[in-house]
Amino acid sequence: MAATVYHIIRRPIITEKGLGVKETQHTVVFEVGAAATKTQIKEAVQKIFKVKVADVRTANFHGKFRRRGRAEGYRRDWKKAYVKLAAGEKMIEYAENL
Numbered sequence: 001m002a003a004t005v006y007h008i009i010r011r012p013i014i015t016e017k018g019l020g021v022k023e024t025q026h027t028v029v030f031e032v033g034a035a036a037t038k039t040q041i042k043e044a045v046q047k048i049f050k051v052k053v054a055d056v057r058t059a060n061f062h063g064k065f066r067r068r069g070r071a072e073g074y075r076r077d078w079k080k081a082y083v084k085l086a087a088g089e090k091m092i093e094y095a096e097n098l
Contacts, residue, residue: 007042008036012094013080027084028092032058035078041081052086 010031012018018029032041038056045053059082063075085091 001067003033003036003040004080005047008040008044008055009048012045012088014094021082024089025084026087026089026091027082029053030081030083032079034060034077036081038081041083049092051089051092054086056085056092057084 002095010033013029013031015029021027021029027047030041030045036044038058041056041058042053045051061078061080063077065074066072
């Protein structure tokens with residue numbers, strides 16, 4: 001089954017750390033599909049946002065154990081991608097009003 005670009009790129013990560021990296025290192029942060037490769041992430045970002053990508057770094061996060069009263073379970077596993085844009089590319093603006 002071929003994954004669409006929107007199955008690969010799930011959502012931008014809008015946190016204090018994510019916005020700091022965006023300003024200082026010309027890098028944007030996305031939550032991506034767990035099975036997505038760096039090449040797929042690079043191609044998806046280039047297709048969606050029409051920018052050139054210089055580098056992609058990924059980090060896997062394991063779901064934490066959580067309890068709410070007697071109910072207990074695990075959060076889902078997820079993957080984060082740091083996408084560095086090529087020099088001279090316009091920054092992707094997804095958090096302008098914060």
